[in-house]
Amino acid sequence: MKIMRKIGFFSLLLVAVQFAQNAGATPVSGAPYHDCRDMFDAGSGPAAADCRVYKDTSDLLMNACQISNQDFATGISFFSTGMSEGVSVSPASIESDSIRRHVDPVFWTAVGSPVQSVEFPFADAADGGEQSVLLWFAGDRKTISGQRYVVRRQCLHAGRFTYTDTGASSIRIAWHNWSMGF
């Protein structure tokens, strides 16, 4: 009986850990160091990535992005941020919230060793009128003189979209030139 209770507790703990998904608040506050809105052509309408870069107390750069989809024929299923060569990516996470129509990615992940990108796949696509939760990660490029980049390019993937005029459907990948130099 006691063992059963322990197993149950342990199982619940594992479930909780599994669902935690690295979600947490961004460890920054104050004014952003860099602020921009990138527009993407999601297929038959626009999607935007609002990105902000913060400096934390150790001068690491905290990159936070939120995707807004205004294309009502397209579901966005994937977001990627290309990394400059040699950048080390440390904590990456999502800031979950309970706001309706804010979509969580399945998980975030740094891809490659050395890291070539940070990618966020979504199990439920961000449909028209929906936003992602805040996606963020820290890069190790410190604020020293000269031209340095953490983020090189960003890319949105629409799993499938439908042309409203013809009814035909297709996969869409859109990317945006964006470099954060300092």
Place this chain on the structure above:
Amino acid sequence: MKTKREAGFVVLLLVATLFAQKARAIPAGGVLDASHSETFIIEDGFATVESKVYSYTPGEYVYTYQISNDSAVGLSFFSVGIEDGANAFDPQHDPGTGVAPANWDTVGSPVQSVGALFTSPIYNGFSSEVLWFASNYASALGEGALFGTSSGVPKFATGDVFTPLPEPATIFVLGLGGALVALTRKRPFA
């Protein structure tokens, strides 16, 4: 006592489900219906996606995909578009057949695509594991997408892969629905 034991069993089952690796070979007994090899031009090289369709009892199909990379781009993402009115379920990857995905799952409800993410990219000269899913719909050539990053720059390509085809009746109903919506929108207000 019995209720608690049952509750414990349910919790254990939930844990087992959560941790179940979606890694197994395709079911035995399938008959190869069709195969197609598609070249995706990426950067200065190319990648190949081999897609195959196996049929089982009527109305049961398995779709398989294997990516081979001959480009300088580290491939990290693969997606298959699923048409409205078709379905895709039970996504799995065959262990030991190549680079394993960190995630291979359906997107959206109803499913709009099935996507694979590789934490360790598929580099030049390597192939992915065989990725597969089940469907109740027979095949047609549809669209697939490959994505990777080279020196911080995204590189991608689309090409033909086998994908479930919705039945003509389903397409007709969907088309009728779309036409009705269009007519309703165009009708002026009184």
